[in-house]
Amino acid sequence: MAKIGVLALQGAVGEHMNQIKLLDHEAVEVKTSNDLCGIDGLILPGGESTAIGKLIERNDLLAPIQALAQQGIPMFGTCAGLILLAKKIKGSITPHLCLMDVEVERNSFGRQVDSFEVALAIPSIGDNITAVFIRAPHIVTIGEQVEILATYEERIVLARDGQFLGCSFHPELTDDVRILQYFIGMVNEFTKVPR
Numbered sequence: 001m002a003k004i005g006v007l008a009l010q011g012a013v014g015e016h017m018n019q020i021k022l023l024d025h026e027a028v029e030v031k032t033s034n035d036l037c038g039i040d041g042l043i044l045p046g047g048e049s050t051a052i053g054k055l056i057e058r059n060d061l062l063a064p065i066q067a068l069a070q071q072g073i074p075m076f077g078t079c080a081g082l083i084l085l086a087k088k089i090k091g092s093i094t095p096h097l098c099l100m101d102v103e104v105e106r107n108s109f110g111r112q113v114d115s116f117e118v119a120l121a122i123p124s125i126g127d128n129i130t131a132v133f134i135r136a137p138h139i140v141t142i143g144e145q146v147e148i149l150a151t152y153e154e155r156i157v158l159a160r161d162g163q164f165l166g167c168s169f170h171p172e173l174t175d176d177v178r179i180l181q182y183f184i185g186m187v188n189e190f191t192k193v194p195r
């Protein structure tokens with residue numbers, strides 16, 4: 001059983017917690033650096049990236065999360081979480097974690113009222129995966145070692161940079177747990193390496 005932290009400052013926290021528990025893993029809400037102790041993986045949920053970035057700073061979580069990343073702990077960002085993980089946010093200097101070697105653009109698919117759902121075929125994960133886009137970002141540029149896992153309308157919407165997984169949409173708002181299962185696979189790979 002893996003112990004997965006969910007950054008619980010703002011946004012779709014409960015939905016990620018429920019999906020983790022549904023897969024019989026332990027879910028921990030992360031609000032302070034103490035909550036990071038002993039976790040095997042970290043999920044950064046969707047919400048409002050500017051607000052979450054400020055709260056990460058205010059709660060002194062920036063350096064502790066970056067230190068955890070240095071240890072190789074897998075991290076999964078969905079929507080605003082992807083924005084926080086990215087090395088670069090186009091046209092913005094909002095505080096963020098600067099970990100995943102991608103540049104993202106915010107609100108690429110319109111406003112809240114333009115939210116939509118599509119079925120994506122993701123070769124390394126499965127077919128017919130429901131993707132919910134809500135004021136979603138997309139990945140504009142990627143570093144050399146970044147693997148593109150899915151695109152939608154020729155835009156990168158799911159990618160992996162080693163220990164980091166970033167997703168434009170919200171898998172936690174559906175009943176489909178396959179993307180979370182893929183992330184747990186990354187966590188299991190990490191925890192079985194002797195350290």
Ligand SMILES: NC(=O)CC[C@H](N)C(=O)O
Pocket residue numbers: 045046047048049050078079080081083106107134135136137
């Ligand atoms: N659903 C989401 O997480 C939206 C992200 C939001 N557009 C932001 O920039 O923070």
